[in-house]
Amino acid sequence: MFKKIVIFGVGLIGGSVSLALKKLPHPPHITGVGRSDHSLQEALGLGLIDTAETNIANALTDADLVLIAAPVAQTPAILRTIQPHLSANTIITDAGSTKSDVMSYAKAELGSQFNQFVGGHPIAGAEKSGPSAAMADLYIGKNVILTPDAATDADAVKRVAALWQACGAVVSNMSPQAHDRVFAAVSHLPHLLAFALVEDLAKRDNAELLFKFAASGFRDFTRIAGSHPEMWRDIALANKQALLEELNTYQQAVSEMTVLLENNDDAGLFALFEHASRARNEWAKSKTNKT
Numbered sequence: 001m002f003k004k005i006v007i008f009g010v011g012l013i014g015g016s017v018s019l020a021l022k023k024l025p026h027p028p029h030i031t032g033v034g035r036s037d038h039s040l041q042e043a044l045g046l047g048l049i050d051t052a053e054t055n056i057a058n059a060l061t062d063a064d065l066v067l068i069a070a071p072v073a074q075t076p077a078i079l080r081t082i083q084p085h086l087s088a089n090t091i092i093t094d095a096g097s098t099k100s101d102v103m104s105y106a107k108a109e110l111g112s113q114f115n116q117f118v119g120g121h122p123i124a125g126a127e128k129s130g131p132s133a134a135m136a137d138l139y140i141g142k143n144v145i146l147t148p149d150a151a152t153d154a155d156a157v158k159r160v161a162a163l164w165q166a167c168g169a170v171v172s173n174m175s176p177q178a179h180d181r182v183f184a185a186v187s188h189l190p191h192l193l194a195f196a197l198v199e200d201l202a203k204r205d206n207a208e209l210l211f212k213f214a215a216s217g218f219r220d221f222t223r224i225a226g227s228h229p230e231m232w233r234d235i236a237l238a239n240k241q242a243l244l245e246e247l248n249t250y251q252q253a254v255s256e257m258t259v260l261l262e263n264n265d266d267a268g269l270f271a272l273f274e275h276a277s278r279a280r281n282e283w284a285k286s287k288t289n290k291t
């Protein structure tokens with residue numbers, strides 16, 4: 001296990017890694033680096049980190065792992081600031097929701113030390129953010145995807161996998177491109193649709209009335225529209241191409257449903273609802289406790 005971990009961005013995701021590792025018999029020393037002093041002090045106060053650092057050279061002294069858990073557009077700037085202070089033994093990893101962009105940033109910013117970078121993505125989270133949202137059990141039984149490159153050091157991949165396993169996660173590998181296509185469909189598209197629906201209702205003249213009577217179906221469909229705007233702006237722009245394809249496919253599905261409705265096609269609507277309902281229920285049963 002790592003002895004000193006430096007976490008850039010001690011919010012929901014970074015803070016939850018920290019809390020999970022603190023349950024180990026020999027937890028690592030965890031140093032937090034943040035963008036705002038306020039959230040770093042909050043992380044310190046909540047016991048998520050052992051030390052808060054603003055000096056990057058000090059933060060990285062004797063560090064054997066750097067975990068980047070900030071919004072994905074912050075990744076190049078963070079890599080640029082750490083690069084001069086990395087030793088040959090420091091492993092760098094991240095938790096960003098998109099992987100093609102992050103892997104390209106790592107290649108560009110780390111140069112000959114790119115082999116020490118292991119891209120990662122925990123498929124676990126929430127619509128809540130910040131240090132106070134961190135949970136020790138967030139990753140138990142959840143998937144974590146690693147996206148090693150052909151150049152990535154095999155031992156670094158093993159050690160990052162072991163880190164997530166120590167947090168209770170189930171680790172698999174994917175290419176960054178395959179990862180981004182899958183998560184455009186099952187995560188990024190649903191978040192955009194939830195934001196779009198809430199925004200459409202919120203800007204109507206009778207929004208107050210609509211929200212007053214909205215119930216649990218609306219709550220379930222839109223929970224993720226309460227998610228962090230900066231994080232989702234960065235994800236949408238980073239995975240723009242795959243997301244535009246998913247939006248296009250979804251628009252076709254909505255158009256097909258519109259035609260069924262316009263034509264009073266009761267059999268067509270029933271068949272569509274029955275097929276989707278079965279697929280959704282089978283998926284939910286197969287997942288039990290997983291994200």
Ligand SMILES: NC(=O)C1=CN([C@@H]2O[C@H](COP(=O)(O)OP(=O)(O)OC[C@H]3O[C@@H](n4cnc5c(N)ncnc54)[C@H](O)[C@@H]3O)[C@@H](O)[C@H]2O)C=CC1
Binds near residue numbers: 009098121128228235
């Ligand atoms: N929220 C979720 O459910 C999930 C998020 N992710 C990914 O994890 C990353 C972190 O997300 P959350 O923890 O949810 O966000 P968060 O908002 O809870 O925490 C992010 C933290 O990063 C800090 N930060 C921002 N820029 C920084 C910089 N340049 N240097 C150092 N710290 C900086 C912020 O002050 C904040 O404390 C994002 O890349 C996101 O895509 C991955 C899986 C799930």
Ligand SMILES: O=C(O)C(=O)Cc1ccc(O)cc1
Binds near residue numbers: 097123224
């Ligand atoms: O809130 C939820 O249910 C999520 O879907 C959390 C989530 C957000 C972003 C990710 O990259 C992975 C998981």
